[in-house]
Amino acid sequence: MRYVITILFYLSSFVVFAETDHPLVAAYPNATIKRQAISNYAEVLIPRAKLVKGEQFDAFSVVGKQTGHIYRVEGQDSALQIAENYLDVVKRLNGELLLLCRSDCGQGFSKKLIGGAHWPDDVFSELDNFSRYRSEHYYILAKVGPKQHPTYIQWLIQEDTGDTTAVGQIITEPQQLPLGLVNITADAITTAPGNSPASADLGPDKASGGDHPLISRYQGARLTERFESEYTEVLLPTGIADDDKNVPHLKLAGKSTLLHYEASKDQSTLQVFRNYQQALQQAGFSILFSCEQQSCGNEQRKQLWKGNPDRSRFKGYLSNSTYARNDYRMLTAYKKVNEQDIYLSIYVKKHSEYAYVDIAHDIVELSSMQSNRVSIDADYLQNELSRSGKVVLHGLHFASDSATLLPESAGSIDVITAYLTQHPAQTFYVVGHTDNSGSHSHNMQLSKARADSILQALIKQGIKADRLLGEGVGAMSPQRHNGSNDGKAANRRVELVLR
Structure with a gap:
């Protein structure tokens, strides 16, 4: 049986769609939404091929607005019937079919796919291992729209218990990352701290003292905590934790300033992190180390927290859950400013789609004892x-x-x-x-x-x-x-x- 799945376009004034459906493709008949998530300026993995045992997962990442749904389809329709209807959607959108799996995607395929999308654990958890199940399942990947800036659509379809079928839908629309939202003023290292206004939706700063004069907060962020010491020891990461859970690091002594910020919930860690990278590189800083999400490994934050002489400075920022799917990124950078060695680390994390983006600046100005x-x-x-x-x-x-x-x-x-x-x-x-x-x-x-x-x-x-x-x-x-x-x-x- 073939149903007509409604295709909805943004500019149509004749079609009214449910608020929770994506405006491009309506829900399958008799489908109810079980979970959904929307993320702007996020990364999603787009597979190039099926997963072959013993080989690397062949995929590339796309930055864009991700809209994900888990649907429950009630009735007698098989996973094959549902898949055929979505394939028909691709044709009617004049799209290009990039990949189709019929219960042969490869063991662990969906785990790699969903893990790479960095959704909160509770959104696609039930489809995380769908390619392991013996029940009939399908994966469809297509792209639609302009070739220069295509929209990618992914469907994961799996027969569930009774007369229900689970459908995971991920639509990724292209977005250009807004940059220039962080400022570096290297010559201002000796000036007094300055405040930067928080965005209206976050309200005023929770902590006093303002920004470090070297680096501004991410535009619109709110200062939540500030720690400053004229002389203390600080560990800054320079590599990934090894098999013995040892994190390569700098052990520095000098004036330390640690600032914690919150950025708006609708920001992504990618968007925030890229702005810091761009600002530091344009200001002439050398990036000594950088890692993002799964490349940071499972133990990175926890072991950095354990190794720091003054753990209380982080207030749990580093010591939170260390699962690889947690959305966090970090870097360490260096520059000599006015004959003084300046080291800093930037930490960016977001523990769920509905949380603020947490940002930390850890800045160390080396004392003459260590510089000379x-x-x-x-x-x-x-x-x-x-x-x-x-x-x-x-x-x-x-x-x-x-x-x-x-x-x-x-x-x-x-x-x-x-x-x-x-x-x-x-x-x-x-x-x-x-x-x-x-x-x-x-x-x-x-x-x-x-x-x-x-x-x-x-x-x-x-x-x-x-x-x-x-x-x-x-x-x-x-x-x-x-x-x-x-x-x-x-x-x-x-x-x-x-x-």
Whole structure:
């Protein structure tokens, strides 16, 4: 049996449709809406093919307005009949059928698809594993409208208990992300904090003190909490938590300002996050680390919260549920401003479609104690190499438990490059060392990775690769006893050794 599913157009003045249906496609006959969700400026996964066991899920992401429905269709119509009717809709819309599965999408297909759409857990949870079920099920993907800016329609159709069929419908309409909603004023780092008016629907700020002078709030956001300390230790992420739940990070000491904001419920984390990325890059900040949603992993926020010396500053922001489907994004950036090293992390999250977007600015202005670390010059390199055939390369700084070379190392890299350029006949081992914390195998890998980071930095400066050989010896060649913090700090080093 074929029903006529009404196709509704925005500009039609003759068709009246139920408020909860999407205006493009009306509900199937005898269907009732069980759940629905609408999200602006969100990402949705569009699969290119069925899921093949042992292979990656082949899909691309689209930014747009997502409208999702779960329908319950009562009656004798089979999943096949319903699918045929939706295929007819595609034809009548002059659309293009991109993918059709008939109970052969592949195990886990819908879990990848729905998980990638980042809906709240309760919207499509019952269709999350529909491709595992033995009951008849179908997936239809089509695009309609202009080729340059198409609208994508997805249907997941599954026979349910009794005489009912579940239909999941996701319609994604193209949207251009509005940018320019965050401002960076690097030269204002020494000025007093300033307020930015909150939007009318959110009301006035809940906390006093205003914005940090370096970076404005997201346009329309409301300040909810503000923490400031003239000197404290802060952890900022520089990588993803590993299998042992260790998050690569910077451990910084200096003036700390942590600001919590709420943005309107109709904003998406993508929209907010892209504005921060654009503003920081345009202001000349280096993005040291960035992750978004599932790429951040399950443990990222929880372990950052555990590792921070003052957990109360986050008021549960990092320690909330850590499921991969939680909608959160984070970055860490760096810039030298007025001869001062500035590090900051931006955290953006939204735990449900009906919640505010939570935003945190974690800004650290390094104290002179940390900015003015031991450095090197050409005379030091020449004297040490002449005396012992090796030299400790001071002024090279890595993220904690990581081979990520920090921007403040640039001065020492320049000095080493100048020396190597002036002595083209000399060749070297670049040798990494660690303290005795951690396992032997981990320290060997870390020391080698750090040596390779220095080697690659020098090659980028024009030093020939055949003059350098990177190696790591872990904790096997300490300079000092590892029984004290000072001793461990001295043992964490990279050396140039004449070959």
